[in-house]
Amino acid sequence: xxxxxxxxxxxxxxxxxxxxxxxxxxxxxxxxxxxxxxxxxxxxxxxxxxxxxxxxxxxxxxxxxxxxxxxxxxxxxxxxx
Amino acid sequence: xxxxxxxxxxxxxxxxxxxxxxxxxxxxxxxxxxxxxxxxxxxxxxxxxxxxxxxxxxxxxxxxxxxxxxxxxxxxxxxxxxxxxxxxxxxxxxxxxxxxxxxxxxxxxxxxxxxxxxxxxxxxxxxxxxxxxxxxxxxxxxxxxxxxxxxxxxxxxxxxxxxxxxxxxxxxxxxxxxxxxxxxxxxxxxxxxxxxxxxxxxxxxxxxxxxxxx
Numbered sequence: 001x002x003x004x005x006x007x008x009x010x011x012x013x014x015x016x017x018x019x020x021x022x023x024x025x026x027x028x029x030x031x032x033x034x035x036x037x038x039x040x041x042x043x044x045x046x047x048x049x050x051x052x053x054x055x056x057x058x059x060x061x062x063x064x065x066x067x068x069x070x071x072x073x074x075x076x077x078x079x080x081x
Numbered sequence: 082x083x084x085x086x087x088x089x090x091x092x093x094x095x096x097x098x099x100x101x102x103x104x105x106x107x108x109x110x111x112x113x114x115x116x117x118x119x120x121x122x123x124x125x126x127x128x129x130x131x132x133x134x135x136x137x138x139x140x141x142x143x144x145x146x147x148x149x150x151x152x153x154x155x156x157x158x159x160x161x162x163x164x165x166x167x168x169x170x171x172x173x174x175x176x177x178x179x180x181x182x183x184x185x186x187x188x189x190x191x192x193x194x195x196x197x198x199x200x201x202x203x204x205x206x207x208x209x210x211x212x213x214x215x216x217x218x219x220x221x222x223x224x225x226x227x228x229x230x231x232x233x234x235x236x237x238x239x240x241x242x243x244x245x246x247x248x249x250x251x252x253x254x255x256x257x258x259x260x261x262x263x264x265x266x267x268x269x270x271x272x273x274x275x276x277x278x279x280x281x282x283x284x285x286x287x288x289x290x291x292x293x294x295x
Contacts, residue, residue, distance in 0.1 A: 013214060014247070016173045065130060068123055068159070070166040071214060 001046050002079035003058045005066060008039035013071045042066055043079075051078060082113040082150070085270035085282070089290050099131040109293050110140055114151025114207070114268055124167065124210045125155030134160050146191055146293055147262045151208055154254070154264035163255055163264045164223070165215035170208070171247025177207040179278060180245050180267055182253050183234040188227040190260035191292040192285075201234060202281040204267040206245050211266040213248035213255070220249060228256045231265055 022036040058076045067074045117128035149157040157163045184200045231254035233244045254265030272282030
């Protein structure tokens with residue numbers, strides 16, 4: 001089963017990369033772009049049949065390694081074929 | 082770092098491989114700077130899950146002393162040995178230059194206790210992710226517990242870029258609750274002689290060694 005994990009910075013955590021992208025977008029004429037936040041996407045393949053088990057495993061992975069919960073939020077989605 | 086410690090102690094420190102579980106009783110473990118596992122995912126994140134970290138946690142559990150410098154600090158944070166987070170430098174630039182640090186009034190610890198509170202040390206930084214971030218409540222707790230050890234400080238009133246990475250409250254280094262673990266972004270081993278541009282790193286590390294080993 002394919003799992004997509006979206007990791008984003010928590011509200012209030014400085015995102016200098018997002019700020020730099022925003023400033024470039026504004027310079028290109030997209031002056032209505034008032035904020036940019038960056039994040040990352042991790043795509044995993046888990047050899048499991050049960051959706052509940054997959055979510056449980058992915059959550060454990062996020063808490064143990066994939067996400068720094070001090071500054072990041074995450075969202076787990078199962079990719080349906 | 083090995084050269085620096087050898088210069089001070091006259092003895093060669095032992096190197097510990099990241100896959101080692103069994104480490105002997107040691108006076109001081111130093112996790113030096115550099116890069117680990119390409120610093121993929123987050124700086125220090127993969128190194129912090131190496132087998133050796135369990136041994137380092139056991140060493141700390143026995144009251145052992147640990148100094149983490151730069152990537153070593155990032156690893157201590159990722160291993161949750163020290164709290165908070167080290168994020169991308171505010172200006173998105175890898176910063177490699179001298180900074181001035183001020184010794185803070187903090188809990189008793191073997192790293193700074195031979196130095197005076199308010200004393201300044203000129204020690205260089207070299208990093209891309211050294212911007213210390215802590216949520217409000219953690220910051221409050223660190224202050225109350227006297228765990229902020231080193232801060233970047235202005236040399237002149239109008240100096241703007243004294244903080245090289247935009248860290249919260251100019252924090253450069255923090256201590257564990259028991260004061261036996263120090264994580265710092267600046268590299269003392271890069272200020273060991275006049276060819277480096279200064280010797281405050283030598284002063285800092287000599288003090289650490291004297292306090293810990295005697």
